[in-house]
Amino acid sequence: MKKLRFKLYKPVAIIALAAGILGLNACTKNFEEYNTDNTGLTEDDLKADFNYIGGFFPQIQSSIYFNFNNTTADYQLQQNLMGDVYSGYMMPPNNFRGNVNNMTYSLVDGWNAAPFNLAYNNVMAPIYEVRRRGAAVSAPEFWAIALILKVEAMHRVTDIYGPIPYSSYGSGGTTSSYDKQEDVYNRFFKELDTAVTTLNTYVTQHPGVSLFAKFDMLYGGDYKQWIKFANSLRLRLAVRISGVAAAKAQAEAEKALNPANGGVMEITKDNANVSGFGLKNPLFTIVTAWTDNAMNASMESFLVGYNDPRLPKYFDHATAYPGKYKGIRIGSLVEAKPAYNGYSVPATAETKTFKATTPLQLMTAAEVWFLRAEAALNGWGNAGGTPGELYEKGMRASFSQWDADPVAVNNYVADNTAKPIDYVDPRNAANNHVAMTNITIKWDDAATKAAKMERIITQKWIAIYPEGQEAWSEYRRTGYPKLFPVVTNYSNGTINTDIQIRRIPFPSTEYTSNKAEVEKAIKLLGPGAADNGGVRLWWDIPH
Template sequence: MKKLRFKLYKPVAIIALAAGILGLNACTKNFEQYNTDNTGLTEEELKPDFNNIGGFFPQIQSSIYFNFNNTTADYQLQQNLIGDVYSGYMMPPNNFRGNINNMTYSLVDDWNGSAFALAYNNVMAPIYEVRRRGAAVSAPEFWAIALILKVEAMHRVTDIYGPIPYSSYGTGGTTSAYDKQEDVYTRFFKELDTAVTSLNTYMTQHPGVSLFSKFDMLYGGDYKQWVKFANSLRLRLAVRISGVAPAKAQAEAEKALNPANGGVMEITRDNANISGFGLKHPLFTIIASWTDNAMNASMESFLVGYNDPRLPKYFDHAKAYPGTYKGIRIGSLVEAKPAYNGYSVPAYAENKTFKATTPLQVMTAAEVWFLRAEAALNGWNNAGGTPGELYEKGMRASFSQWDADPLAVNNYVADNTSKPIDYVDPRAAANNHAAMTNITIKWDEGADKKTKLERIITQKWIAIYPEGQEAWSEFRRTGYPKLFPVVNNYSNNTINTDIQIRRINFPAAEYTSNKAEVLKAIQLLGPGAQDNGGVRLWWDIPH
């Protein structure tokens, strides 16, 4: 049995009490023993001001999008070469592995196990240790935040793979059973219940007190903001399951939107962003130093077609084609660098959106307004307005977040003529494709429900950039926005080009260390399911 080692921080002076990462081949093992290297400070000596448990939180928070210790390559594998690509946000100008890679649906296991391993090693393991040290009793407000972070991190994992080890984690033994995704989501909602109740109770009993502030990379110790985040996260997950479990979805959404529970995100200040403790935004390195990222053709189609004022904040102009924005279509047979390096890249040189010091975006008020718009479209209570009103508030919240001109947003929401444009690749005509939709921006109350949903999701997709994992999940759930299909599909007929990729297969290391449970997990995907990228998750029903 491997012993887990952690990086534990003591505020003011950062003191490393432990280092190292548990290998992927043990990341779903259950754990009998946890330890840290002794460098002179015992757990007892760290207990004042809760340093013995609070010291784990920088690792947990900076591992949601993994850049713990600024190991950018891990983020590239966990997020950038999965969600960011499949969401239609980005496309590398790099012919990794001779174009036999994720972008052409030839899934690379050495890449795709990272999201699994990083979450268990750097989120689940330290949270387990926080629990082992008694936080649920001695510091319930710390434990509440741990639960919120756990749900945020692990819903990303289950939305990549499907079934995951969750309820059995840390219960002893040498293997971990996988839970079906429905059961994982049920636990998410229960954990958010505990978190919100604990924080609201703590604030009532200890007004103005926040011992978590010196460990907090999101809200500086503001528990009211954590409650809003938890409620907003509940709403996101509720809407996610609305197609497969409508009654449960409605109940959870109405709970999230009930003002008595503490509210949801509404303004830019409420946004969940991670920063501090020396954390750097990995996209800056990937773009500026590695030249491994570019605009996706789908983003060009929508943002250029809509004359979107946020476009210069999202991407730089294409150096090879001055005065234009130019993306790369997923699955293009990209030539070796620097062939496509002159295409648009996420904005780092012109408006400098992505700097080393830019916080990492987790969730925004704009997303929540669009979730509320969909809730109203579904006829759920507590949404706080009509679908059209909430849809417009989502756009306005996004423009506010990106410091756009108020006049620009007025013109934007009233635009009923601009449409996505065709894609033309000046280097390879084989990559050209007609626009996938003619959806306009302005709300049309007379449109059918399907068209209204397309508007809501399309604008939400634009607003939550650059969070590609969430955008990919929403594309799979709804079919919107309508993204360009892959040019070259090397999946050996396991992924349908038009339906597009639905999940990532379980890591090869799990077949080595936990094979019996992985084989059971495949059956949890559905009758006759295979472990490949063409299989739909529980909430991903055909539309």
């Protein structure tokens, strides 16, 4: 295990203190050595206006959907070449490593380590430092927000790998023990309990006061909005485990939806988006400067098939095929650039949805309405309506978020004929595939529960774009939407082409520095499990 070092510095006119973290191994728990602040400020100097703990939060917030210090290459590995592709959202027009890469299920270890190392070095380590500096006592509202951000960041990590080091993180020693995923989730719920209780108490006792405002990249210091985010996050996690821990899932969902606890996201203003402090949207760079991103064929099938009014907000027309939207199927053996550069890309040229300044989306009100629709479908309390009513509210919330025409919304939710289309690759017929489903849009109370679930998840999938990591998790949990399978599977039989990829293996650095613990972690995946991409996580049960 290597030691992490904090470097405290003072960017001009932006923030009085921020934390940069150096180090290669993400599980490090030896924090006894720290660099001094090169501004000459002491910890006592910074306590007056809470910079001594608040200064860590810009790094934490911009390291979830990773682009801390605008290191776009890290984001590309953490998110864009994993969740964004496996979710059916995107596919690079780049034949990285001669097409022997994550898109063809030949999982690249150097890529696989990115979500693990980035989260521990840039989220867990600074949160540990916030705790070490006594935030839980001296600034409990700061600590509450740290816990919310911790859960938001680390549920993404456990949903990539399965067991992760969590409960013992920061306890000292030279190894990091892994928790099974069920225990990690249970700890998430407890941490959200602490956060919501703390913030509700603070808001009652200090109405209108927010010392966190100048560090806040999501809500400008509005603690009531943070409470809604925490409750919405609890609902997301509750629904995630509904297939494997139904009673626990229902209890946590009903707690999240209990109005007495502060409410959940309902309108666009509630959305959790990260911006400010010079943060740039990495998709803009990847698309416009690197030409490394394009529409996935599954997105084309659904959005074009549904004549979805959001399509121009999501993607640009294909320059190689004027007037058309054209995606690339996952696992296609793409030729070297610029062969596929004329396919549709995330909207940077026409509607300019994705600019350098576009906030990074963590969670939206639309997602929450769809979560509520599923809660109602499960018969849980506090959902606030019937499944059909909540399903329609989810679509309307998404259209509102993307500034769609109200008339278009009405036509869309009433459409009972439009269906996903077959995929045709004009460059290579070997990539063609018939549509995976004939599911329509309009709610049908007479449909089977499976059809109702498919509608809910399909529309949620469309609505939460471009957050591919969450979309991939929901695909694994439910099997919806029905995505095109990988064209070329180089996994040597470890990943089933039809079932598709279920997780990412642990980084090789864990085998060299934490071997005994990572071997225990593999056993926590289940009897006879191996560390490969075909093994299901705890909440990912066959459907």
